[in-house]
Amino acid sequence: MEIAFRKADSLKNHPDQSSLGFGTIFTDYMFNMDYNPDQGWHNPRIEPYGPMEMDPSTIVLHYGQTIFEGLKAYRTESGAVQLFRPMDNIKRFNQSGDKLCIPPVDEEFVLHALVELLKVEKDWIPSAPGTSLYIRPTIVATDPYVGLRVSQTYRFFIILSPVGAYYPEGFNPVKIWVTSKYVRAVRGGLGEAKTAANYAASLYATEMAHKEGYTQVMWLDGVELKYVEEVGSMNIFFIIGDELITPMLNGSILAGVTRNSVMTLARSWGMKVTERKISIDEVYAANEKGELKEIFGSGTAAVISPVGHMKFDGTEITIGDGGVGPVSARLFKELMDIQYGKAGDPFGWTVPVA
Template identity: 65%
Template sequence: MDITINKIDTPKAHPDEANLGFGTIFTDHMFVMDYTEGIGWHDARITPYGPFEVSPATMVLHYGQTIFEGLKVYKKEDGSAQLFRPKDNFERLNRSAHALCIPEINVDDCMEALHTLLEMEKGWIPSAPGTTLYVRPFIIAMDPYIGLKSSPTHRFMIILSPVGAYYPEGFNPVKIWVSPEHVRAVRGGLGAAKTAANYAASLYATEIAQAEGYTQVLWLDGVERKYVEEVGSMNIFFVIDDEIVTPELNGSILAGITRDSVLKLAKHQGKKVAEKRISIDEVFKAHEEGRLQECFGSGTAAVISPVNKIKFGDREITVGDGGAGPISSGIFNDLMDIQFGRSEDPLNWIVPVK
């Protein structure tokens, strides 16, 4: 793939790595590539990061035809950098593209684009403990047209952001609230795609949860409203009777890369794991019987986030002793050690940054 490079004239000052926050600081450059029906993907380029002009009628603004991904770059102690399962992210991007009638992109081209961009921006990869360079690939419908159809033109972009912890709590446990009324997605819809609509659908209930002092919403299925699905920005796990349990993928749950990593790593370590349908009543019953040992979420942004309180209706339970449990803590440390190159990669997930 031919990539045209246009470097910025005046690079930005790098931020204080102790105060990065999440998703508010962006590097000097971004990757851009366009799609035109009948031509395909073309005009791959790296340009200075900044605004770009679109028509007020651009279809993504009116019909939400957009998809995205999230992955990270990790700096090792020797100064080199590496990616964690990047091809899996681009393969999932293509699955989302199929669901939203967006043209797929060759995964090898995506990897070449990312490596080329990272070669230019490697000075932005932070090295302070727990910090990473967040990678956001996304595609938006670009046709200036008011009318419901699939756009014949699209734009693929990759932007980069040095980040710290996603949740202000860091690895400390968070509280989640189960919505009795609202649903995020249903089978046959867009729940399994990583698209803006799913996140927009979560905002109202999330604001209610946060007003009540909870970090995130735990969503139930959209049909019977009794089976656990996922948290707003994470997949969810329960440890019941020493078994790691997560809701099975059913078409309305995002197939998280970190979710899959937790399952595969736990199996590799000989732990008991299960993907199955589990109701919120089963979770509360397991707690009442003393069998609910841990609860935690998983996702690229937070990696592992222990959960110590779950509120459903007029009931609230405290999981375990209220702190991070040994299984979630162990998986968190094991994943972080692999991602930052502090330990061996037993499942061949790491891709060095060129």
């Protein structure tokens, strides 16, 4: 399919790169494409960023039939632009769509469309240290119908946002609150999909955590409220002794691209990496024995987020000395060096944008 282009009447002023937050500023253009049963995915176009008109009865507004992804474009020291494992995000996009009964997109065409959009918006990709261009592909159901059924029509769009650090703390350790009262997802549900309902389910407990002075919630399994699953916006890792442990994918945990990158890097160093069930009681027992060395989260937005303090059932523990651990620091540096082109990419993860 040929991608049409509609020029904007005027362009926005670019923000100060030294004060970028996360997800509040958007570029001049977006990519749009539509779906109906007769034409399939059609009418791909790059056009000015702006509101989308929806009927008040549109299915996505009432039943949440929607999926999204998150990835980034990085500007290297030479001024070149590259993506990090974009096909993994696009493949996961279709996997989420399967859970929400959304017709699949052509993965190679989506990458092509993204690259074309980035070429148009290349001047929006920041170059200040630690900044990047966040990319949000999304599909929403667009049938005007107040009735619970699968939509027949959809809108696929990609929006772009220049960003700095995801957490106000930056790479400094965050504080995590573990809830044994609320659950986010259960096996057989939507926990492994990037869909609105998956994140809406986390809002109430997250607000409670914020009121207690904690950055994020760490969720336990939805059946026994015993086993660690993930943090609101991150997968979670524990270093106990000399072993790097992360909860295994069980249908209620998102298969993070950064999660996989962390495990691949750590194994390449010769570390023992294990995916298995790990209970919150085991974590606290390891800390009591002095065996819990580090906890950190991983995700596209924050990359690596060290955990300095964690509270569960009224007891707060300090992880290590409360600072950034050596493994967290090394992972953060090596991942960032690959993403920004400061180091070689032995895994073939980066994709240049011409």
